[in-house]
Amino acid sequence: MQLDSFDIAILVALQHDGSITNAALAEVVNLSASQCSRRRAALEQAGVIEGYSARLSAVKLGFGLRAIIRVNLSSHGQGKESDFARFVASQPQIRSAFSVSGDADYVLDIRARDLEAFADFVHRHLLPHPQVAQVRSEIVLKTLKDDAGVGPL
Amino acid sequence: MQLDSFDIAILVALQHDGSITNAALAEVVNLSASQCSRRRAALEQAGVIEGYSARLSAVKLGFGLRAIIRVNLSSHGQGKESDFARFVASQPQIRSAFSVSGDADYVLDIRARDLEAFADFVHRHLLPHPQVAQVRSEIVLKTLKDDAGVGPL
DNA sequence: CCCAGTTCGCAAGCATCGTGCATTCGCGGG
């Protein structure tokens, strides 16, 4: 799918405010509301827009702590890694998980209520996992930026 | 604000699909549409729901590469760190940035078109920054999980 | 037992959405 400048403007507006009305969108991008509606539908159909989400306040919901954890597995390169993937999927505290190249095997983005809950997670769930060999944590002190954005559109 | 199980259910549904209608929401949480509407409004008013965003496909928009970068600053603990914060804000390729405790000072979440664009960013923008002393990168090979979710609700 | 405060579902009025249709714009062939 080929995107023109109107599409880009629509995407930028929508990723900033997903509940904007087509009429308001029309004013921003200088198009009629019906066209905005059609282009939105096309972008959703094409999979450029994967969906919409509510942004929830982590602090107000009692998740004050965030951490980035680098994990090294022991059974390196074995097919059993899907086991770790299942573990990741089963832990709701793991917000994101990436298999990475570098000196770590995985990078996890963790949420927890507080430092105690975080330590509990690491020592009671993560470290005891049979494949986990090493865990190195960085605890988030301050969030400078946390865009939902996808990149420099 | 005190949240009951209905509110939690609404939040879970909304963070999964922010464009769900109140009628559909009503079926999921076993409430009337009007109550869902009222509770949504209250949750937005209280700041529990910060807003809504469209989830865009990074791949379809040409941002195939993602990386986690740990950065160490040279002028450690000085007031001039706001300079680095301004740098972070000015770089659209930096999706998220956290000041962390651990052996690194900052952790960045980076998007780029490809490996070349990523290397260009690191060597032409990040490393030349006067305060940056050390940069260690982990390039994302595979995303196991990438919840917009805020934690185990 | 009664009353006040809160929460609930219903229904009506209203804003928003999305499709049909006629028009315009841009481009390539004659």
Added chain:
DNA sequence: CCCGCGAATGCACGATGCTTGCGAACTGGG
């Protein structure tokens, strides 16, 4: 230069979904 075709656009209208007033139901305290 003109014509014709297809894509894109704006308008209008029917349909859908939102929201607020209202009376009923529930709850806790006196």
